[in-house]
Amino acid sequence: MLRYIDRIREISEKLLKEGTVEMVIGFQKGTMPMMNRPCFAKGPEDVRNFVWDSNCGINLTSYLTDRKEKIGIVAKGCDSRNIVTHIIENKIKREQIFIIGVPCKGMIDRHKIASMFETEILSVAEEDGKVIVKTGEAEKTLEKADVLQKNCAVCTHRNPSIYDELAADLLEEQKDADRYADVREIEAMTPGERWNYFDDLLSPCIRCYACRNACPLCYCPTCFVDESRPQWVGKSTDPIDTKTFHFLRAYHCAGRCTDCGSCERACPVGINMRLLTKKLEKDCYESFGWEAGLTLDQRPPLDTYKPEDPEEFIK
Amino acid sequence: MKVIKVDKKNWADGLGKLRGDYRLFGPAKNKDGHDFKELDKGELPDFNFLNTRLSAKSMIFPQSEAMFKYSLDESEVDHHIMREVEKDYSPRAVFGIRPCDATAFLLVKRNFDTPEYKDPYWIRSYQAGVYVGLACNDPCSTCFCTTAGCGPFHEEGLDVLLVDAGDHFLAKVLTEKGKELARAAGWTAEADVDIGPMKQTAESKISSSVNTDKLRERVTTELYQAPFWEEAAFACINCGTCTYSCPTCWCFDIQDENHKNSGIRMRNWDSCMYPLFTLHGTGHNPRETKVHRVRQRFMHKLKYYVDKYDAGIQCVGCGRCVRLCPVNIDIRKVCELMNSYEG
Ligand code: SF4
Ligand code: SF4
Ligand code: SF4
Ligand code: SF4
Ligand code: SF4
Numbered sequence: 320m321l322r323y324i325d326r327i328r329e330i331s332e333k334l335l336k337e338g339t340v341e342m343v344i345g346f347q348k349g350t351m352p353m354m355n356r357p358c359f360a361k362g363p364e365d366v367r368n369f370v371w372d373s374n375c376g377i378n379l380t381s382y383l384t385d386r387k388e389k390i391g392i393v394a395k396g397c398d399s400r401n402i403v404t405h406i407i408e409n410k411i412k413r414e415q416i417f418i419i420g421v422p423c424k425g426m427i428d429r430h431k432i433a434s435m436f437e438t439e440i441l442s443v444a445e446e447d448g449k450v451i452v453k454t455g456e457a458e459k460t461l462e463k464a465d466v467l468q469k470n471c472a473v474c475t476h477r478n479p480s481i482y483d484e485l486a487a488d489l490l491e492e493q494k495d496a497d498r499y500a501d502v503r504e505i506e507a508m509t510p511g512e513r514w515n516y517f518d519d520l521l522s523p524c525i526r527c528y529a530c531r532n533a534c535p536l537c538y539c540p541t542c543f544v545d546e547s548r549p550q551w552v553g554k555s556t557d558p559i560d561t562k563t564f565h566f567l568r569a570y571h572c573a574g575r576c577t578d579c580g581s582c583e584r585a586c587p588v589g590i591n592m593r594l595l596t597k598k599l600e601k602d603c604y605e606s607f608g609w610e611a612g613l614t615l616d617q618r619p620p621l622d623t624y625k626p627e628d629p630e631e632f633i634k
Numbered sequence: 635m636k637v638i639k640v641d642k643k644n645w646a647d648g649l650g651k652l653r654g655d656y657r658l659f660g661p662a663k664n665k666d667g668h669d670f671k672e673l674d675k676g677e678l679p680d681f682n683f684l685n686t687r688l689s690a691k692s693m694i695f696p697q698s699e700a701m702f703k704y705s706l707d708e709s710e711v712d713h714h715i716m717r718e719v720e721k722d723y724s725p726r727a728v729f730g731i732r733p734c735d736a737t738a739f740l741l742v743k744r745n746f747d748t749p750e751y752k753d754p755y756w757i758r759s760y761q762a763g764v765y766v767g768l769a770c771n772d773p774c775s776t777c778f779c780t781t782a783g784c785g786p787f788h789e790e791g792l793d794v795l796l797v798d799a800g801d802h803f804l805a806k807v808l809t810e811k812g813k814e815l816a817r818a819a820g821w822t823a824e825a826d827v828d829i830g831p832m833k834q835t836a837e838s839k840i841s842s843s844v845n846t847d848k849l850r851e852r853v854t855t856e857l858y859q860a861p862f863w864e865e866a867a868f869a870c871i872n873c874g875t876c877t878y879s880c881p882t883c884w885c886f887d888i889q890d891e892n893h894k895n896s897g898i899r900m901r902n903w904d905s906c907m908y909p910l911f912t913l914h915g916t917g918h919n920p921r922e923t924k925v926h927r928v929r930q931r932f933m934h935k936l937k938y939y940v941d942k943y944d945a946g947i948q949c950v951g952c953g954r955c956v957r958l959c960p961v962n963i964d965i966r967k968v969c970e971l972m973n974s975y976e977g
Contacts, residue, residue, distance in 0.1 A: 349962035351776070356962040357869040377961055381871065434666050439684055439774050455772075523665050525688065525697065529873035529960050545910050553891050554902050555698035585960035587875045588687065589666045 323371040323421060326486040327393055330419050331366040334391045340417050343391035344382050345369040352443040353429040357382055369393070371486070373445055376426035376468060378581035380404075380535035383411045390416050393486070395423035397470075397579030399479035400612025401535040404575050407618065410538060420482025422490040425463070425471035426580070430589035432466050470580035470593065473498045480613045499601045501594060517562065523588040524561050526554075530592050531568055533585035536575045543567060569595035574603045574619040577611050638816055639825035640796075640803040646678055648819035652727060655818050656764065659693055660729035661686050670728070679729040681798065684774050685952065689881030690735040693728045694759045695742065697878070698902045701755065701888075706895040719898065721755075723762045727815055729796075730768045734777070734950040736791030737784040738881030739765070741950065744943055745884045755901075764811045767792040771832070773840050774953055778966060781843040782951030787833035797829055804829055844969045846947050849940050856977040857937055858929070866968050867928035869961040874905035876955035876963070877931065882948050885911070906930045932968045 331343040346355040347368040355374045359382075360366045371393070379392055380401035390411075394402055399420060405411045427450060433440060435452075442453045450461045464472075473496040478489045505513060528544070531537045543551045544564050552567075553560040569592075576596040583593040603609045606629050607620040620628070640648065652658060653675075660679025661668040667687030673679060702716040739760065746756035770777070770786035779785050789795055793812030797804040804825055807813050816822070877883040887904035891897050904911055907928070912921040921927050939948035949965065956964050 350964045350967065351957065351962060354962040359865070359868055382868075430666065438772075441775060523667075523669075525875075525878055527873050527875045527878050529871065529875050532871035532873045533960055541909075545908075554887070554889050555891070555900050556902075557698070585871070585873065587879065587958040587960070 323486050324369065327369050327371055327419060327421070328366045330484050330486065331360055331369060331391060331393075332363045334417055335360060335363045335366065339389070340391040341388040343369075343393070343419075344379055345393040345419075346371065346375045346377075346379075349374070352440050353427065353432065371421065373425065373427040373450070373463065374429070374443075376429075376580060376584040377533060378535050378579045381533065381538070381581075383416065384535070384538045385410060386415075388415075391419060392416055393419045393421060394479055394482065395421045396474065396476045396479055397423075397577045397612075399481050400476060400577040400610075401579060403481055403612040403615055404577070404619070405535065406615060408575075413615070417484075418479065418482045420479030420485045422479070422485065422487050423471075423474075423477045424490070425467045425474065425477070426584070427463065427466050428468045429584065430586075432461070434589075435461075435466075468580045468584065469501070469591070470578045470583070470597075472496070473500075474578075476577075476610070476613070481615065499597070502598050502601050505594065505598070518558070520590060520594070521561055521565055521592070522558070524565070524590055525588060526556060526561055526564065527587060528564075529585040529587060530582035530590075533581045534572070535579075535581070536572050537568070565592055565595060569599060572596045573599040574607075574609060574621040575611050576600050636807055637825045637827060637829060638805045638807060638821045639823045639827075640805050640819075640821050642801055642803065644820075645803070648821055649678060649729075650676075652815065652819050656725045656727040656815070657722070658727055658729065670730075681730055681768060684772065685732050685770075685777075685954070686730075686735075687954075687958075688879050689738065689952065689954065690728065690731045691738065691742070691881045691883075693731075693763065694739065695746075695756055695884070695886075695903075698900055699755060700898045700900050702899040704897055704899070716899065721758075723758045725764070726762050727764045727766060729766045731765055731792065732770060732952070733767050733786060733788035733790075733792065733795070734779045734782075734784050734952040735881045736765055736767050737788055738950045738952075739791040741882050741945075741948060742884050744945070764793045764815045765791060766812075766815070767795045769795055769797045769829075769833075769836065771798060771836055773836060774957070775841055776953030776956045777840055777951060778842040778844050778953065779951035780837055780840045781846070782949050783946040784950050785833075786836040786840065787829070797832060799832075842953070842966065844947075844951070844966050845973045846936070846940075846969065848973045849936055849947065849969075850944075852937065852972065852975060853977060854933075854937060854941070857972055857975060858933065860971075860975050860977075862971045862975070863925050863929045866932075866963070866971060867925040870907070870924050870928050870963055871961060872907045872909070872924050872927055873960065874907045875958050875960065876965075877905035877907055878903055879954040879958050880949075881952055881954075882935070882950060887911075906934065928963070932965070932972065935965070936969055936972050 334340045342359045342361050344359050347358040348370045349356045353374050379398050406413050436454050438454045444451045448463045450463050452459050552563045583591050609620045658673040660673050662671050663680050668683040670693050700719040704716050705713050746753040773786050789808050793809045795806040807816050885904045886901045889900050913919045935948040
């Protein structure tokens, strides 16, 4: 990880010194264990704040939306795919950005790790595929592979799909990951069971919209849940309204979601709402052979038409 | 006031006795965290937490609350008239409130119960409650209560303060309401102990702090225009988690929810972190960017409030916003920037 950090700083410094970009967006160390903070460097001296480790799970693409200046951005596999989506959707121009690609070894699941300990976690460090967690009373070493974010554990695009310079050598992609085991489990349920499952899944939701706001796809100037003329959905904690928000948001991400996990990571109450977008991601993959953000040359399946698209559903 | 010893063996029994006179509320485990709720029959409050995920604010000021109902059906007598929604304001006892959250009740009261304006829902709800606190023997590393106007054994806003002492609780009765509750629960055994040393031990474990001494003398307009806001706000995704989880945030929004020709008028928590918070009917938004919004949150808590009430900051140091912010925006850091900003 130290090599990654040095390279990120080195490339950023060069970009800023040479005036290639006006700012570089990356991560700095946070004030809490397992929390890094998105930040920018505007001068070569600021790059010393940049870090890289397994706590960079927030998708930085959101910070590019509609910006006008030339920007350098640190991007792991999924971030780069969302950058591609952003470019296709005209939220940023390719020539405006310099992508520092980070071949990604996976992010750790802060909710999961926190729930493994009875007391407060005071520090979390990483070393050679291990995660060392300290609480007031104990120290425990975990295998990083066991505490990866769920999406990272089955990620097949750890290398950036688009980049201008790399912070490390490309990695071998995971080949045998069973990407959709969790979705299949839900698919196998009866409608009643599925309803109860989602009921329970979403019951702690406080409608803060951190999931939506952490998602680079959710850039609408006014989200449908915030519209008041007409008002599409109630704003109270009514469970039906809450579900409406989640289900509709997921549909808005169909064919665009990269399963980056930023939404799930951001949720203050640890809800895996990503299961909803993942089902749609699976459908896009199975029906259209589509994975979002791998190429700039193709439009996403839901805003284009191909003669060979399946059409059995048209009655 | 006196300290009573409550054996944990008799705890359930005492709570059972209270059920005749009070509705009982307290923390319960909800997935990965603890939330306040009305306790079911036989259910005991679960004290196995460092702090509850959301604060006890919702016990008085729920996230969503119906205020009025109306009907446009002309066959009804009072059609087209807003009628108040009946609510249960019978006596209730809330258990397991951390001292910071209880202090926050009084802070929020400054807004909802003023000589000029009285918020009837908040006041009735507040008055219906007896508040039983739970002292923090083991504060979190993110708690900075002792420099934010309270502390792990702080008593303000509480009627009884419980201290967990192993096989028993020590209950410090603080008000008449508290006395009544203790009597109704059958807690009478006076304990000949001084909780002072326990308080000191807990306070010495608080490892985090803020400096607020200069906030008042800072010039509002200078702070407002300070150059640090862009950077301080950069990471923010305007999710509102900080304000929803905060025991002292009091803002709400009013919404009508219609179904066919009848409906209710609700109020829901709102947040200055949302663009909609200040959106005018004309489409103009005076707090157009997230930098404006982040600045508002911190200026409100750490400057406007300080100036308006001269009673410290609008923050009790519970640390929730620090723990829950998905991008690690830390009020302690921002407070330091503001406190030390010379202009
Ligand atoms: S929906 Fe979630 S997983 Fe999909 S792109 Fe958005 S933040 Fe990432
Ligand atoms: S981030 Fe979590 S609590 Fe907030 S709206 Fe999304 S699911 Fe609900
Ligand atoms: S919780 Fe953090 S990201 Fe969300 S609005 Fe508050 S400061 Fe911004
Ligand atoms: S501002 Fe943060 S630390 Fe202060 S009372 Fe609110 S949630 Fe707690
Ligand atoms: S910080 Fe924002 S949400 Fe909280 S009370 Fe102030 S204006 Fe309201």
